[in-house]
Amino acid sequence: MQAVPALNIPANSAIAQPEFLMGVATASYQIEGAADEDGRLQSIWDTYCDEPGRVLHGDTGDVACDHYHRWEADVDLIAGLGVDAYRLSIAWPRVMDEKGQPNPKGLTFYKNLLNRLNAKGIQTYVTLYHWDLPQHLQDKGGWANRETAYAFAEYADLVSRELAGKVTAWATLNEPWCSAYLGYAEGRHAPGITDLRQATQALHHLLLGHGLALAKLKANDPGAKRGIVCNTGTFKPLTDSAADQDAAHLAYVQQNYWVFDPLLLGNYPKDIFRLWPGTEPLVLAGDMEIISTPMDFFGINYYFNSVVESNGAGGYKEAPHSDKVERTQMGWEVYPQGLTEILVDFHQRYRMPPIYITENGMASDDSVVNGGVADAQRVRFLENHLMAVDTAIKAGVDVRGYFIWSLMDNFEWAYGYERRFGITHVDYATQVRTPKHSSLAVQAFLQQRKQRPAD
């Protein structure tokens, strides 16, 4: 068996201090399975997976990691890692029926799960919406319909009343950019719509739902923190021509400021409508105040850098991939400095609440050999990104924690089960979980961190 590489994090870095929160993350549809059990309704991802050609190899979330039945052992797996926190999401279609009434069986699943995590001293970071919208709401237009924002607030109200006291931090939405842009503009995610105008409207309603939900969370569970989780990315111009530089700027605005500006400044960036003329959403009086409600924390997901060039029509397009950079199984460019860059940029542009890196990680084509999984690229990836966070902290950015995506291999949306993001390997035929070297390296790092005497 190959030796397990160590996660080299200097003892004097912010990351090595015990108060820096370390966690692992998952999401309901990606791990739970049990799609038809205990009164769970159909979600937009069930529908999308059933449409031929949408998901690689025709994979679905019907069984996934069977976490719905294996949650006790999975919590033990998390506890065994020695992490401080676990980020999970609640499946809306599992806990609320079509009339808005609670589904006790679905709620019991999450109560038991949270109780076990609490009993083991693991902090719980709970996302209300990680993309599994009930299909009956999609049938009425989904996020393109303003009513969905109010339905989301009702759902947040119900869940936070039921689970109050068990949650450390609530995040309303996971990556509203993906829900709006991949779901309504590119159609690469459920519900598979390709209409930019609907995408900007969907984002507006997602953000409105977020703001309305914050008020419910505050009323029902005042002791918990409240925030949101957004994806981010960096973009570099292919050449230093003015057109390519503007292309990179527009791509950056589209990826980051389109979502961050309304949340933190209370307005949409003008450049988004320079990029997409005529797609201004309908905004009603008072919406932007609701959307920019102050939060206790901001969750940031970061994965990769992209190189873009001008498309010759005032926009941008992805440049052909260079083979000179390191890439992951997703084809994503490994660029740890990007994490420092966005953190420093947001720190300068906004008054950010405390930040948690709520997702970071990479996919590789891992397999079990002689009982082990040698994922050395992931160990280096995690180490370099953790150190990029350390650099940002040294530059004055208030980053309080970091969650690895993901606890285990799972259903990677349109890429199905082929892309493996876990620090734990999952054999989907047997549901056997095998710690990869990255998981052993994280465990060893956390153990050392606990044992080191405080300075």
Ligand code: FCB
């Ligand atoms: C993010 C998603 C998460 C996972 C990672 C790889 O966009 O939030 O569910 O799929 O990408």
